[in-house]
Amino acid sequence: MKFFPQAAIAVSLTLASVASWAATPDFPHLATTGYGEVVAKPDMAQFSVKVVESTMTAEQAKQSVDKSVTTFLQALQSEGVKSEQISSSNLYITPQYHYPKKGKPELVGYRASRSITVTVEQLSELNRYLDMALNSGINQVDNIQLKVKDQAVYQQQARLAAIKDANSKAESLADGFGMDVGGVWRIDYNMSGGQPVLMRTMAMDAKSESNSYQDSTIIIRDRVDVIYKLD
Template sequence: MKKMALFAVCSSLLVGVNTSAFAVDFPHLTTTGYGEVIAKPDMATFSVSVVESTMTAEQAKSKVDEVVERFISSLAQAGVTEDSISSSNLYLTPQYHYPKDEKPELVGYRASRNVNVTVNDLSKLNQYLEVALVDGINQVDNIELKVSNESEYQEQARQAAIKDAKQKAESLVKGFDKELGDIWQIRYNNSNTQPVLMKTMQMDSARMEKSSYQDSAITIRDRVDVLYKLDD
């Protein structure tokens, strides 16, 4: 079982303040509950690029296509399924030199293609990056660490937020010698998961990031606002 830390975050409380789109004309209390789950990533997606500049468009296209095809073939041999790999179309642009007070001179062509890979086993991420390096990929555009069962963690965070809102309401009414009535309104504000993103890097730099993959953590948050009636 994956380790995770579950906790509620302290939040500001509003007593008797209108938080809905309409006026609330009875005594009430509003609390905001927050919940977080810290999850260890077990999968990843990464995007790499191959870029070539040559004198002719045909040469540039040929070199880029050759590298991409070799990389995709190597991934397949390493056990990556076809539906975990996607590649972009070729992007080809002319390159010009701009002499002062003269017409631009065509000096060659720049071709590039991207390949996106889903890694279902995080322990193999470094292996696939090494494959990319060997096959001639020259840039990692991004690496995003994820959890495969994110919905389960999100539910854990949601339940923590609900518990947090309840505890705050009960504490407040006790402190003010009031009675907590029925729930009048619940407003759900789902907080997005914060994935672990690695910056754009050259392939040699990507190899230096190895130790950080397994030590990373993903924060999954949730939030709920609850408006209670206050009994006399």
């Protein structure tokens, strides 16, 4: 098949905004986006909890929050949780006002809060640590994130799957148009900053709740944008 400069053929697979790439080649080419994903079972977790107290004075609010945080931290340490697995925020105290329809705002008390984030190296211990937090006076669970220890290994597998997907699409499209892939001209890769997608099997009752996290799976995804030369 002959190619004429005035009628160069460019085949584009626009599964992503490949057309927005800054540099566009002036020769016959094909652009694809490859996607890859790997399913993994979580084996660790990270959770964030918060204690929030409202009292008449700032000192009372501070003392109440400090007591709950100290009790929880001591409980974690007694279970062998390392200090590098625990992080806590500064104490926040804000005045609370009542706003009547008429007149000036009235100070009615103070609200104090403090957050703690814990990394759980053994997923089976997650529920026990959460119970410890609640028993210590922590009154809010902000976030529970299931993870895998070998995140980099799974990410590499997803990346290789994305590369394979891009190559497969390129070969299929080129063959469909009676052309051949002549090599790679450009690769654009920006690892996604998003967290793995959690697919959780919900517990049916409280007794099975402790096993529901182990029944969950995590989908780790990656993508790569490639421009190929066409012969």
